[in-house]
Amino acid sequence: MTSQLRDSKLSFIGGGNMAAAMIGGLLAKDVPKQNICVSEPWDVNRDKMKAQGVRTTTSNVEASEDASLVILAVKPQVAKGVCQELANAWSERKTLPVVLSIAAGITLESLREWCKLGDGRTPHIVRVMPNTPALVGEGASGLYAGDDVTKEEKDLAAALLASVSKATEWVDKEELLDVVTGLSGSGPAYFFAMVEHLIASAVGLGLSEEQATRLAKQTCFGTGKMMIESSEDPAQLRKNVTSPNGTTDAALKSFEASGFKDIVDKAVKAATDRGGELGRTLGKQ
Numbered sequence: 538m539t540s541q542l543r544d545s546k547l548s549f550i551g552g553g554n555m556a557a558a559m560i561g562g563l564l565a566k567d568v569p570k571q572n573i574c575v576s577e578p579w580d581v582n583r584d585k586m587k588a589q590g591v592r593t594t595t596s597n598v599e600a601s602e603d604a605s606l607v608i609l610a611v612k613p614q615v616a617k618g619v620c621q622e623l624a625n626a627w628s629e630r631k632t633l634p635v636v637l638s639i640a641a642g643i644t645l646e647s648l649r650e651w652c653k654l655g656d657g658r659t660p661h662i663v664r665v666m667p668n669t670p671a672l673v674g675e676g677a678s679g680l681y682a683g684d685d686v687t688k689e690e691k692d693l694a695a696a697l698l699a700s701v702s703k704a705t706e707w708v709d710k711e712e713l714l715d716v717v718t719g720l721s722g723s724g725p726a727y728f729f730a731m732v733e734h735l736i737a738s739a740v741g742l743g744l745s746e747e748q749a750t751r752l753a754k755q756t757c758f759g760t761g762k763m764m765i766e767s768s769e770d771p772a773q774l775r776k777n778v779t780s781p782n783g784t785t786d787a788a789l790k791s792f793e794a795s796g797f798k799d800i801v802d803k804a805v806k807a808a809t810d811r812g813g814e815l816g817r818t819l820g821k822q
């Protein structure tokens with residue numbers, strides 16, 4: 538972790554699933570608890586955060602008061618109101634915090650418009666797309682920043698994401714963040730769904746739920762670890778499992794016959810398109 542990140546005051550606006558994952562990951566990396574403040578309306582979520590030792594409040598304005606980095610971690614549908622509330626409260630501030638938006642789809646243009654202060658100043662904004670494995674320090678994150686963001690600010694944003702992610706990728710076109718969302722932002726759900734189905738299939742064929750769950754989870758984990766640690770690419774690793782005319786071959790042929798590639802293509806595109814759609818519809822409101 539960089540000293541710049543360790544010394545920064547971080548304010549999470551919204552303390553839901555993704556904020557909890559990032560905060561859990563940050564605390565595991567020894568970011569000082571007292572440097573993290575979360576504003577969250579729901580007492581159940583607030584209590585969970587409080588139990589981790591970070592500061593909590595119901596007031597977005599209070600949470601952002603002394604922050605150098607404000608992480609906008611609310612649903613896209615409420616981002617506009619939250620940005621406007623914060624911009625109103627920051628009019629007396631000489632130095633504005635850097636805003637990191639994790640809201641899927643919401644464009645820089647909209648964020649800048651909503652975060653504009655009465656005197657015309659706009660905070661520097663970085664869009665990021667993390668994922669929930671950040672909780673265990675195994676996140677994958679994409680980032681995009683406009684030209685107004687300084688190198689130091691980009692380094693700080695990247696350091697925050699890198700502290701909870703093993704892959705931190707800058708994209709050079711904003712629309713590519715929607716693709717990152719369709720791949721790694723939503724991606725954990727695809728793998729969870731796959732494991733759910735694997736367990737159900739094996740239980741249907743006679744294994745106990747407990748055994749099927751242990752075997753399926755470990756297969757997913759072991760496969761991921763192997764992909765990261767091996768010098769061979771995923772296609773070669775797949776071939777290494779697949780004996781000619783053997784059991785894996787039978788399964789992969791069945792996948793193919795059911796249109797596996799097409800199923801994946803369509804799903805990633807659906808998520809990517811939904812990101813763009815959220816940006817367009819919510820940006821207009």
Ligand SMILES: NC(=O)C1=CN([C@@H]2O[C@H](COP(=O)(O)OP(=O)(O)OC[C@H]3O[C@@H](n4cnc5c(N)ncnc54)[C@H](OP(=O)(O)O)[C@@H]3O)[C@@H](O)[C@H]2O)C=CC1
Nearest residue numbers: 551552553554555556579610611612613639640641667668
């Ligand atoms: N979950 C994920 O895997 C990922 C999510 N994201 C993005 O992260 C953002 C948050 O998603 P996620 O954590 O899943 O959503 P959650 O609903 O779990 O978290 C959002 C939290 O914000 C709270 N909230 C609602 N209104 C306000 C407000 N005005 N001020 C402050 N807090 C408020 C909500 O409280 P209440 O429930 O009471 O409304 C909720 O606890 C989204 O924009 C999403 O696109 C990005 C990457 C991955």
Ligand SMILES: O=C(O)[C@@H]1CCC=N1
Nearest residue numbers: 641718721722723724
């Ligand atoms: O489902 C969503 O919209 C958010 C963004 C990426 C993961 N969860």
